[in-house]
Amino acid sequence: MTDTLYRGTALADSFRIFAVDATQTAQKARDLHDLSPVATILMGKMISAAAILSMDIKNQDSEITLRIDGNGELQGGLVICNEKGHVRGYVKNPKLFLDDADDNFHPGRSLGEGTLSVIRQSPHAQPWIGSTELITGEIAEDLAHFYLQSEQVPSAVALGILIDPDARIRACAGFMIQQLPFAAADKAQRLIQNLRNTPNLSDLMDMGLTVVEVLERFVFKEMDLNLSEFRQIEYRCNCNKEAFSRSLITLGLEELESMQEGITPICHYCNAEYHFSASDIAALIQILKEQENA
Numbered sequence: 001m002t003d004t005l006y007r008g009t010a011l012a013d014s015f016r017i018f019a020v021d022a023t024q025t026a027q028k029a030r031d032l033h034d035l036s037p038v039a040t041i042l043m044g045k046m047i048s049a050a051a052i053l054s055m056d057i058k059n060q061d062s063e064i065t066l067r068i069d070g071n072g073e074l075q076g077g078l079v080i081c082n083e084k085g086h087v088r089g090y091v092k093n094p095k096l097f098l099d100d101a102d103d104n105f106h107p108g109r110s111l112g113e114g115t116l117s118v119i120r121q122s123p124h125a126q127p128w129i130g131s132t133e134l135i136t137g138e139i140a141e142d143l144a145h146f147y148l149q150s151e152q153v154p155s156a157v158a159l160g161i162l163i164d165p166d167a168r169i170r171a172c173a174g175f176m177i178q179q180l181p182f183a184a185a186d187k188a189q190r191l192i193q194n195l196r197n198t199p200n201l202s203d204l205m206d207m208g209l210t211v212v213e214v215l216e217r218f219v220f221k222e223m224d225l226n227l228s229e230f231r232q233i234e235y236r237c238n239c240n241k242e243a244f245s246r247s248l249i250t251l252g253l254e255e256l257e258s259m260q261e262g263i264t265p266i267c268h269y270c271n272a273e274y275h276f277s278a279s280d281i282a283a284l285i286q287i288l289k290e291q292e293n294a
Contacts, residue, residue: 059122
């Protein structure tokens with residue numbers, strides 16, 4: 001089944017809705033990085049959140065980054081999604097196993113104090129960076145706080161993920177609802193009450209419901225909801241040897257000369273290895289010298 005982003009409106013177009021099913025994307029990330037359970041849950045929630053954030057991308061060749069930095073054992077992670085729905089990312093401590101079994105299913109407990117940052121990047125423009133302190137370590141709550149603090153947009157965010165003991169991801173999804181300025185107070189209050197009465201998203205997915213069904217049956221029960229598929233998403237890294245070559249050149253002559261016996265860098269996002277032999281490094285040194293003499 002293909003992972004899908006959904007977008008729409010509700011209550012006479014006074015609320016924006018964003019939703020995602022990211023199960024296969026999260027599974028590929030888990031497999032590529034061989035993540036522990038707590039790292040899998042963090043990565044899965046960050047993938048859903050970044051995919052939802054990507055629906056605000058308006059320009060071609062643009063991307064959005066969700067970054068979590070914490071001083072706890074898990075340390076945080078980073079996920080990038082572009083306008084095509086291609087996702088890549090990593091967790092800073094991917095193999096973390098905690099002594100308390102229950103802690104391995106609650107990444108927020110191991111993030112500690114830190115920040116949540118959102119970075120929007122477009123060609124030929126300076127990146128936009130916004131950040132806020134981690135309030136609870138739960139990505140959904142912290143993302144809602146980010147929108148309220150940085151953009152003054154009241155938002156409700158839910159992120160859920162279910163994993164089996166064998167590390168298979170049974171479901172990974174999320175949604176975000178944003179109130180527009182002209183939303184009537186009575187409609188907002190009605191939606192808030194529905195959200196309070198909606199069971200935990202992970203529990204509902206455990207019952208076999210999709211994120212769309214959760215929105216239809218619980219969050220917007222007996223309300224007008226217009227939701228449609230927006231685009232597909234998948235885990236896809238954009239790394240290649242040419243890109244690594246350009247990065248190596250930026251290190252400078254002294255650094256390159258220290259690698260003259262060869263080097264095999266590994267991509268942070270997909271763990272692909274790119275071997276640069278002694279002759280490859282010599283060729284890069286020659287390119288750099290020609291650039292400096294031009």
